[in-house]
Amino acid sequence: MRASQDRSNNDLCRHWGLNHMEKRAHFSSKTVPYLLLLPQLAITLIFFYWPASQAIWQSFLMEDAFGLSSEFVGFDNYRHLFAQPEYYKAMSTTVVFSLAVGTLSLACALLLATQADKKLRGGEAFKTLLIWPYAVAPAIAGVLWIFMFHPSLGTLSQPIRALGLDWNPLLNGNHAMTLLVLSATWKQISYNFLFFLAGLQSIPRSVIEAAAIDGAKPIRRFWTIVFPLLSPTTFFLIVVNVVYVFFETFGIIDAVTGGGPAGQTTTLVYKVYADGRVGGDLGGSAAQSVILMVIVIALTAFQFKFVERKVQY
Amino acid sequence: MAGVSLDTVRKIYAGNVEAVKGVSLGIEDGSFCVLVGPSGCGKSTLLRMIAGLETISGGEVKIGDRVVNEIEPADRDIAMVFQNYALYPHMSVYDNMAYGLKNRKTPKDEIEKRVKEAARILAIESFLERKPRALSGGQRQRVAMGRAIVRKPQVFLFDEPLSNLDAKLRVQMRVEIKRLQRALGVTSIYVTHDQVEAMTLSDKLVVMSGGQIEQVGSPSEVYRRPETRFVATFIGSPPMNILPGKVEGNGRVSIGGQSLSVSDMRDGLAVGSDIEVGLRPEDVRAGATGQLSMNVDFVEELGATQLFHGKLGGADFIVQAPTGQIAADAKQLSLSIDPANVHLFDPQTTKRLGKA
Numbered sequence: 001m002r003a004s005q006d007r008s009n010n011d012l013c014r015h016w017g018l019n020h021m022e023k024r025a026h027f028s029s030k031t032v033p034y035l036l037l038l039p040q041l042a043i044t045l046i047f048f049y050w051p052a053s054q055a056i057w058q059s060f061l062m063e064d065a066f067g068l069s070s071e072f073v074g075f076d077n078y079r080h081l082f083a084q085p086e087y088y089k090a091m092s093t094t095v096v097f098s099l100a101v102g103t104l105s106l107a108c109a110l111l112l113a114t115q116a117d118k119k120l121r122g123g124e125a126f127k128t129l130l131i132w133p134y135a136v137a138p139a140i141a142g143v144l145w146i147f148m149f150h151p152s153l154g155t156l157s158q159p160i161r162a163l164g165l166d167w168n169p170l171l172n173g174n175h176a177m178t179l180l181v182l183s184a185t186w187k188q189i190s191y192n193f194l195f196f197l198a199g200l201q202s203i204p205r206s207v208i209e210a211a212a213i214d215g216a217k218p219i220r221r222f223w224t225i226v227f228p229l230l231s232p233t234t235f236f237l238i239v240v241n242v243v244y245v246f247f248e249t250f251g252i253i254d255a256v257t258g259g260g261p262a263g264q265t266t267t268l269v270y271k272v273y274a275d276g277r278v279g280g281d282l283g284g285s286a287a288q289s290v291i292l293m294v295i296v297i298a299l300t301a302f303q304f305k306f307v308e309r310k311v312q313y
Numbered sequence: 314m315a316g317v318s319l320d321t322v323r324k325i326y327a328g329n330v331e332a333v334k335g336v337s338l339g340i341e342d343g344s345f346c347v348l349v350g351p352s353g354c355g356k357s358t359l360l361r362m363i364a365g366l367e368t369i370s371g372g373e374v375k376i377g378d379r380v381v382n383e384i385e386p387a388d389r390d391i392a393m394v395f396q397n398y399a400l401y402p403h404m405s406v407y408d409n410m411a412y413g414l415k416n417r418k419t420p421k422d423e424i425e426k427r428v429k430e431a432a433r434i435l436a437i438e439s440f441l442e443r444k445p446r447a448l449s450g451g452q453r454q455r456v457a458m459g460r461a462i463v464r465k466p467q468v469f470l471f472d473e474p475l476s477n478l479d480a481k482l483r484v485q486m487r488v489e490i491k492r493l494q495r496a497l498g499v500t501s502i503y504v505t506h507d508q509v510e511a512m513t514l515s516d517k518l519v520v521m522s523g524g525q526i527e528q529v530g531s532p533s534e535v536y537r538r539p540e541t542r543f544v545a546t547f548i549g550s551p552p553m554n555i556l557p558g559k560v561e562g563n564g565r566v567s568i569g570g571q572s573l574s575v576s577d578m579r580d581g582l583a584v585g586s587d588i589e590v591g592l593r594p595e596d597v598r599a600g601a602t603g604q605l606s607m608n609v610d611f612v613e614e615l616g617a618t619q620l621f622h623g624k625l626g627g628a629d630f631i632v633q634a635p636t637g638q639i640a641a642d643a644k645q646l647s648l649s650i651d652p653a654n655v656h657l658f659d660p661q662t663t664k665r666l667g668k669a
Contacts, residue, residue: 206399209366214413214460215387228403
């Protein structure tokens with residue numbers, strides 16, 4: 001039985017041109033490796049390079065009001081964009097929003113993860129509960145937060161008013177931004193928590209114990225031992241969270257504030273949608289998405305070049 | 314400097330698992346105590362309780378005159394060397410050793426003096442600036458010891474520190490640990506499952522099994538006069554042969570009908586009752602006229618000595634002899650033994666049946 005299995009495995013390997021006696025795969029024909037790479041390459045080409053190049057091309061075009069024809073206008077879309085005060089406003093909104101959500105969600109997740117990493121009664125249940133928000137769709141998360149904080153319907157709006165704050169995220173831009181930051185943070189904490197927890201669990205317990213014997217109290221232990229050893233996880237999460245706040249918060253913005261009041265919570269990605277899809281300015285929207293793409297690529301490259309140096313692998 | 318004393322120390326884990334069952338032990342100031350036993354015998358748990366890394370479920374642990382049950386590990390004035398070294402991977406060797414001193418707000422020049430001194434003793438001066446990952450296993454172990462000695466603690470705790478090293482390095486480091494402990498004179502408690510390490514390092518040898526102490530004594534006492542069958546078979550390599558026998562009278566037992574005289578035998582044992590007879594492979598002599606005869610199955614060559622495996626009175630038996638003393642193709646051996654080297658154990662309680 002065993003021998004015949006081995007033989008059929010060998011046949012299979014030979015069939016695929018693989019020599020399984022060596023660790024490195026050797027292919028007898030040139031087409032097989034390309035065939036094996038094809039699914040991944042196809043996904044990258046169809047879902048990234050093709051739309052990205054479409055956007056670049058589109059950003060040089062201007063469409064007529066009915067979308068029936070388009071003409072090549074060179075950098076006009078970009079020139080027009082940088083002449084709009086709304087665009088600079090969206091940029092500063094994005095910076096405030098990203099910094100707030102990124103910092104808050106990373107800090108909260110790290111705090112929760114360090115607590116969940118302790119030996120607790122019912123610890124597993126807490127961990128599961130903390131991961132749940134990640135399974136909630138952004139739009140539904142947004143609606144949940146509206147139910148809590150809507151000025152007239154919200155269950156928590158009345159208590160807030162009772163505290164003497166004239167709470168109204170529908171009219172007050174700062175209130176709207178606060179609500180948005182809270183909901184986007186809440187949504188992202190689960191993800192960050194999961195990675196921080198995994199990172200914490202991979203730190204050998206004996207290293208922590210050695211530090212305890214070496215006279216480091218818990219807080220000092222955290223900053224001198226745990227935090228530096230978590231830096232690969234933290235770095236990874238910073239990169240992922242930047243992408244999250246720039247792109248993936250669209251759903252939650254749309255559900256909670258719709259970019260309002262008066263464009264006060266319109267971030268760059270929301271403006272791409274509002275101008276292109278709602279405003280019908282496909283060329284201008286394409287130009288914005290090209291700029292957004294460049295910003296995120298630049299940010300990620302910057303992180304890899306400069307922040308990664310501080311990472312202890 | 315301080316001694317360590319344990320008074321009926323217990324560890325009970327969740328689910329009522331008793332890992333340490335009331336251990337009492339006194340370790341004199343400046344002595345080297347080794348806890349040895351098979352895995353799961355509670356030796357590491359006991360050490361971790363002394364370190365303060367495990368809570369103490371019952372009893373009392375004292376370091377010097379101070380009860381430390383409720384005292385944090387940092388304040389117990391101990392240092393510990395871990396099996397996997399537990400070096401801080403993101404710090405240089407220097408910072409690894411300086412960390413404990415920095416935490417205690419030691420002045421900078423004093424830290425430098427002590428780290429340099431420790432590095433000199435351990436011969437690791439040339440890689441103080443390196444990170445632990447750039448070091449070999451033996452070098453990492455030295456750094457771990459350096460981290461322990463710079464603090465000048467009252468007690469050193471070693472948790473199987475050599476088991477991640479290769480055989481040659483292990484022997485070398487064993488000697489160095491012993492020399493270092495002698496030079497510094499710090500009370501040391503060392504946990505191992507390796508009986509050679511246990512024998513060679515200890516002033517006081519503690520053999521543990523099933524969460525309890527089987528025997529405490531100097532290595533030679535434990536080797537010469539094992540108190541239980543467990544100790545007899547655990548200490549010594551190859552292990553002591555245990556044969557079923559019968560009491561023949563005062564100072565005489567028989568094994569499979571072959572009679573043997575014994576010097577250390579309890580008085581008043583009932584004639585004809587069952588008894589277990591322990592003979593160390595290295596104590597047995599093969600000659601022309603012996604009391605016992607053994608059939609040889611095969612021979613293992615160890616270089617300086619040879620091990621003859623076979624059967625004696627139906628039980629497995631090993632004889633160790635210097636190479637060349639017995640013909641390697643011998644099929645049958647006639648064995649004799651000094652009555653002083655015969656150990657007797659109660660088959661029920663497994664306790665030694667020696668003179669009271």
